[in-house]
Amino acid sequence: MLQRITHSECIYAPGDGELVKELFVALGFAVTKVEPYPYIIAHVDPDVMDVMSNVIYASELTEMQQAFEKTLQATLASSQEFREATDNWENDFRDDPQRSVHFGFQYESRDSFQATIDRLREASGPGKPLEGRLLVTGVYFPGDDGSITDTMAQGFVWTDVMASGILTFGQHLELQWHIEPSVVPTPA
Numbered sequence: 001m002l003q004r005i006t007h008s009e010c011i012y013a014p015g016d017g018e019l020v021k022e023l024f025v026a027l028g029f030a031v032t033k034v035e036p037y038p039y040i041i042a043h044v045d046p047d048v049m050d051v052m053s054n055v056i057y058a059s060e061l062t063e064m065q066q067a068f069e070k071t072l073q074a075t076l077a078s079s080q081e082f083r084e085a086t087d088n089w090e091n092d093f094r095d096d097p098q099r100s101v102h103f104g105f106q107y108e109s110r111d112s113f114q115a116t117i118d119r120l121r122e123a124s125g126p127g128k129p130l131e132g133r134l135l136v137t138g139v140y141f142p143g144d145d146g147s148i149t150d151t152m153a154q155g156f157v158w159t160d161v162m163a164s165g166i167l168t169f170g171q172h173l174e175l176q177w178h179i180e181p182s183v184v185p186t187p188a
């Protein structure tokens with residue numbers, strides 16, 4: 001039987017397409033496009049060039065979502081209570097990233113995991129196009145403060161160049177290096 005997660009559907013703001021590609025490249029993905037479709041396609045495993053599986057799609061957000069995000073931003077600007085709740089939620093991401101909403105990717109080795117973290121930091125450094133739009137928010141190796149497992153290293157990243165959700169709040173991503181083999185679960 002074949003049954004698996006195939007893709008994540010993401011959106012970006014008009015004009016941010018090149019930044020989205022840059023982010024995907026820094027993550028180590030292969031980036032393609034199929035004309036005439038409007039989607040940037042990121043192949044998470046760059047050796048698997050399937051356009052329907054192993055992929056993240058990103059396209060410009062719809063006019064309806066643009067209108068929604070504009071209203072959301074205006075409401076945020078006019079409501080201290082809403083802003084505080086948003087800031088508290090964002091801080092919770094930083095304090096407790098393993099339990100906050102995100103999706104994640106596995107890297108093959110400690111070296112490829114670390115090299116990806118380094119590329120993301122480089123791509124978002126001072127004066128770089130992704131400065132302020134991409135942030136490595138935490139890296140946890142077993143035994144580190146905030147680490148919750150000895151089975152993997154976890155790196156958490158925030159960006160607002162794309163999101164599978166509400167662009168105003170951005171997207172959190174997780175990078176993993178699996179140190180120990182997966183545990184086989186029992187049915188719930």
Ligand SMILES: [Fe+2]
Nearest residue numbers: 098102104174
């Ligand atoms: Fe996770």
